[in-house]
Amino acid sequence: MVEQNLRFRTDEPVGDPAVTVDAFADQSNATAVRIEPGDDARALLPHLDRIALVEVNFPAYTDGRGYSAARILREHGYAGELRAVGDVLVDQLSHMRRCGFDSFAPQQPISTAAAEKAFATWPDVYQKTVDGRPAVWAKRHG
Amino acid sequence: MKIITGSDLRTGDVIWWTGEGWSRHVNDAVEAGEHAEAIIARENAKQIVTDTQVIEATHTAEGVRPAHIKDRIRALGPTVRLDLSLKPSDPAAGNWVI
Amino acid sequence: MYQYDSYDQSLVDARVAEFRDQVERRLAGDITEDQFKPLRLKNGLYLQLHAYMLRVAVPYGTLNSRQMRMLGDIADKYDRGYGHFTTRQNIQYNWIKLEDAPDILADLASVEMHAIQTSGNCIRNTTSDQYAGAAADELVDPRPYAELLRQWSTFHPEFDYLPRKFKIAIIGSDTDRAAMKLHDIGIQLVKNDAGEIGCKFFVGGGMGRTPMIAPVIGDFVNPLQMISYLEACLRVYNRYGRRDNKYKARIKILVHEIGADEYRRQVEEEFAHILTLGLEPPAAELERIKGFFEQPGFETGLPDDLDLSDPDFALWVDQNTHAHKQPGYAIATIALKPVGGIPGDATADQIRLMADLAKDYSFDELRVTHAQNIVLPHVRKADLYTLWQKLDAAGLGSANLDLIGDIIACPGLDYCSLANARSIPVAQKISERFADLGRQRDLGELKLKISGCINACGHHHAGHIGILGVDRKGVENYQLLLGGSEGADTSLGQITGPGFNEDGIVDAVEKATEVYLANRKDGERLLDTYRRIGMAPFKEAIYG
Numbered sequence: 001m002v003e004q005n006l007r008f009r010t011d012e013p014v015g016d017p018a019v020t021v022d023a024f025a026d027q028s029n030a031t032a033v034r035i036e037p038g039d040d041a042r043a044l045l046p047h048l049d050r051i052a053l054v055e056v057n058f059p060a061y062t063d064g065r066g067y068s069a070a071r072i073l074r075e076h077g078y079a080g081e082l083r084a085v086g087d088v089l090v091d092q093l094s095h096m097r098r099c100g101f102d103s104f105a106p107q108q109p110i111s112t113a114a115a116e117k118a119f120a121t122w123p124d125v126y127q128k129t130v131d132g133r134p135a136v137w138a139k140r141h142g
Numbered sequence: 143m144k145i146i147t148g149s150d151l152r153t154g155d156v157i158w159w160t161g162e163g164w165s166r167h168v169n170d171a172v173e174a175g176e177h178a179e180a181i182i183a184r185e186n187a188k189q190i191v192t193d194t195q196v197i198e199a200t201h202t203a204e205g206v207r208p209a210h211i212k213d214r215i216r217a218l219g220p221t222v223r224l225d226l227s228l229k230p231s232d233p234a235a236g237n238w239v240i
Numbered sequence: 241m242y243q244y245d246s247y248d249q250s251l252v253d254a255r256v257a258e259f260r261d262q263v264e265r266r267l268a269g270d271i272t273e274d275q276f277k278p279l280r281l282k283n284g285l286y287l288q289l290h291a292y293m294l295r296v297a298v299p300y301g302t303l304n305s306r307q308m309r310m311l312g313d314i315a316d317k318y319d320r321g322y323g324h325f326t327t328r329q330n331i332q333y334n335w336i337k338l339e340d341a342p343d344i345l346a347d348l349a350s351v352e353m354h355a356i357q358t359s360g361n362c363i364r365n366t367t368s369d370q371y372a373g374a375a376a377d378e379l380v381d382p383r384p385y386a387e388l389l390r391q392w393s394t395f396h397p398e399f400d401y402l403p404r405k406f407k408i409a410i411i412g413s414d415t416d417r418a419a420m421k422l423h424d425i426g427i428q429l430v431k432n433d434a435g436e437i438g439c440k441f442f443v444g445g446g447m448g449r450t451p452m453i454a455p456v457i458g459d460f461v462n463p464l465q466m467i468s469y470l471e472a473c474l475r476v477y478n479r480y481g482r483r484d485n486k487y488k489a490r491i492k493i494l495v496h497e498i499g500a501d502e503y504r505r506q507v508e509e510e511f512a513h514i515l516t517l518g519l520e521p522p523a524a525e526l527e528r529i530k531g532f533f534e535q536p537g538f539e540t541g542l543p544d545d546l547d548l549s550d551p552d553f554a555l556w557v558d559q560n561t562h563a564h565k566q567p568g569y570a571i572a573t574i575a576l577k578p579v580g581g582i583p584g585d586a587t588a589d590q591i592r593l594m595a596d597l598a599k600d601y602s603f604d605e606l607r608v609t610h611a612q613n614i615v616l617p618h619v620r621k622a623d624l625y626t627l628w629q630k631l632d633a634a635g636l637g638s639a640n641l642d643l644i645g646d647i648i649a650c651p652g653l654d655y656c657s658l659a660n661a662r663s664i665p666v667a668q669k670i671s672e673r674f675a676d677l678g679r680q681r682d683l684g685e686l687k688l689k690i691s692g693c694i695n696a697c698g699h700h701h702a703g704h705i706g707i708l709g710v711d712r713k714g715v716e717n718y719q720l721l722l723g724g725s726e727g728a729d730t731s732l733g734q735i736t737g738p739g740f741n742e743d744g745i746v747d748a749v750e751k752a753t754e755v756y757l758a759n760r761k762d763g764e765r766l767l768d769t770y771r772r773i774g775m776a777p778f779k780e781a782i783y784g
Binding site for chain 3: 061062065067071075089092096098121122126129141
């Protein structure tokens, strides 16, 4: 059971434990699923409407597969909670947010203040992604 | 013999454990002894040294000689810029490395 | 060349602030070295043999005199009076202190420079042709596209923790002066029969332990979909590149293992999805950037002929200048390869001199080349003589571009903690053996490249003659390779046989040149003779 730490959503958190991607297909009642680095996030696409929480595991922060998993889910319209768990340092928070994560359960606790400061690292962004921030090129050309 | 070496955290200077502290000169290096890992852990925690390791070395007439050429180059400086090494006035200093 | 607007500036400034904070946390012990290392690598800061090393980005190898001057000042203020130009068009400083690094980044930011993503498992500096925007054979100037690429790849949130480093090169001519097919992604701007420009994508090239030439993955990608296509290529790599083995983690391994066709299929699938997301910068952005790369105000009606009565000047013109697209102008290469010198090194004074010369003679522009030289891209022919005299007086007048004396060498075991053998002393000895310029010119175009370890930062696989330093039971040993090439006819060098000690490799190189001289025909280079007669005659002469 992963301890919830930082959450940037206004709705009620999901209480159910997250099941694995493999198990999820067989469990029509499950609303929370956990993606490991080697899982294919697209396996969840047919079921997005019944998922309220996706946990993406980062066993080592240097394994960046979870960023693609998160972004893919958001690109396909997933609107539930998207949580980064595991080896998550304050230095990864800004990029994780930009890839669609809206909650974080790091092994080493991060204060809300440090997280807010991390999210404010970039006054502007060069790329359009799923976080709704306009890319610099959009600002340049209206 | 086994000696302890690392890099000064702030400056990146090559340093050698003398038994009491850290020196930039390999001839000041002492036998690490059985407590090498404890020394390394303690010194790392002080945030003065990084990339700390135990390496092999021998005693020679000239002093302490690291076993591996890479550590000998660390001990001296770049052989192609002896003016920037620890022996800027010795044109033959590079021979010690080989 | 490109100039930052307030958005670009605020981003490099934000990076400086982020890194300053990370260094403070490290020095206070709030994060461990294991946690800090990937963060400092993303700012180009390595811990090397003698000190920290900082790799500063020179985006697509282009900089102006103000920036070059700052590079010289940094060498004096924070380092030990010199810098090293690299095989990826960057500059490295070897004697940096961690506690100074944030201030150095701040100084760089003040002249629109940075060290962002010059190391680490992320997208590195995009390199290009050092003659871009000047060469007569250019189809399209690749640099506006390179700048678009730079911005897209900077702080890209999805691709900051790739399986391994990622290097992109982009060119705009058939002549490949950027070793484009030996990159993770190489892009060639081409024209189709309708006269439209497209991006030809080569994916999966590289050197190192398993050198590979990149296959074509995208034949003709619309330049206004270039970013979306790149996203697709990178996403497939980020998801499926190997992470179990550091030596099998580059994209070349993925493309090789699943096959180019399967990789292309996955990219096309992802590309189709990404096109629905509207991620591509608008055409107006590319046009805006192109505006910075318009031709400088060339004079017309300038004399195209030169007074070559000074024989040393004549040699330098013949060897070190290249045809410019504008009559009356030339592209001049400053070779940082004096006899017996350290390839690619320049003192702070030399760097500042080159900055001044660029301002006076080259429309305030310089380039860094993959061969560790400096280019002044737009020099009036009428100014060449004065320019050369000033270069010569400063020890920058070597007339050996692309000759055997124009050696490419990594820093090797004298500086680099990854190295197995020293490379610079070998370069110096070969340079001295072949010091005679007449002898060099007789040997002709001969690209000799030296790496001090299998990571191949010296690009030895792509050398007509390549040398690889290895560790043989604690003793330095050198393997000889022949037949590599980085141009349109990209090929990988083949090992001749058992290795040599330092003196032995110099002799072996000399023997190889003798075999070439004995067998060459009709204007062949050593590379051509080798390709025609094969390895056997060389092997026989070298090993007897």
